[in-house]
Amino acid sequence: MITLTVNDTAYELDLDPRTSLLDALRDHLALTGTKKGCDHGQCGACTVLVNSRRINSCLTLAVMHEGDAVTTIEGVGTPEALHPMQASFLDHDGFQCGYCTPGQIISALGMLDEFRSGWPSHVSESLEGEPELSNEEISERMSGNICRCSAYPNIVDAIRRARDESVATGG
Numbered sequence: 574m575i576t577l578t579v580n581d582t583a584y585e586l587d588l589d590p591r592t593s594l595l596d597a598l599r600d601h602l603a604l605t606g607t608k609k610g611c612d613h614g615q616c617g618a619c620t621v622l623v624n625s626r627r628i629n630s631c632l633t634l635a636v637m638h639e640g641d642a643v644t645t646i647e648g649v650g651t652p653e654a655l656h657p658m659q660a661s662f663l664d665h666d667g668f669q670c671g672y673c674t675p676g677q678i679i680s681a682l683g684m685l686d687e688f689r690s691g692w693p694s695h696v697s698e699s700l701e702g703e704p705e706l707s708n709e710e711i712s713e714r715m716s717g718n719i720c721r722c723s724a725y726p727n728i729v730d731a732i733r734r735a736r737d738e739s740v741a742t743g744g
C-alpha cells in the first residue's frame with residue numbers, strides 16, 4: 574500500500590512494487606491525461622511534475638513517491654478555466670494530433686521554473702550572447718519532449734507568449 578498525492582488529493586493504492594508512476598496514474602487513478610508514448614524515457618509524453626520538478630513518469634516507480642506532490646495535466650487547469658499556458662497553446666496552434674500536448678505543457682511549466690531558478694546553468698551559458706530565454710534556448714530546454722507532428726515552432730511561440738505574459742503580470 575502506498576499513499577500517492579496527486580493534484581492535491583491523497584490516494585491510497587495497493588500496487589505491485591514494479592508499477593511505474595505513469596501506470597499508477599493512468600491505470601489505477603484513471604488520470605489518462607498523462608500519455609504513454611515510448612514507455613522508456615525517449616518522448617516526454619508522460620511528463621509530470623514531482624515536487625515541482627518535471628520528470629518522465631514512465632521511468633520511475635510509484636512506490637518511490639510516497640509523500641511527494643505529483644501534478645498532472647488534470648491539476649493544471651480545466652476546460653472552463655484554462656491555465657495561461659494551456660490557453661497559449663490553443664491560441665498559437667501549439668499542437669496537431671495533441672498526443673504530446675499534456676507532456677509539452679507540463680514540461681513547459683517545469684522548464685520555466687527551472688529557468689527562473691537558473692538551473693541547469695550550462696544551458697544558458699552555452700547560449701551566451703543570445704537574448705534572455707531565446708527561442709533557441711526554449712527549444713533546447715524542451716528537447717526532451719518529442720512531437721511527431723512537428724509542431725515545434727508553434728510550441729515555442731506558445732511557451733514564449735505564456736512566459737512573456739507571466740513576466741508582464743509579475744507571475
Ligand code: FES
Binds near residue numbers: 610613614
Ligand atoms: Fe515516458 Fe515516452 S512515455 S518518455
Ligand code: FES
Binds near residue numbers: 668720722
Ligand atoms: Fe501530434 Fe505533438 S501534436 S505529437
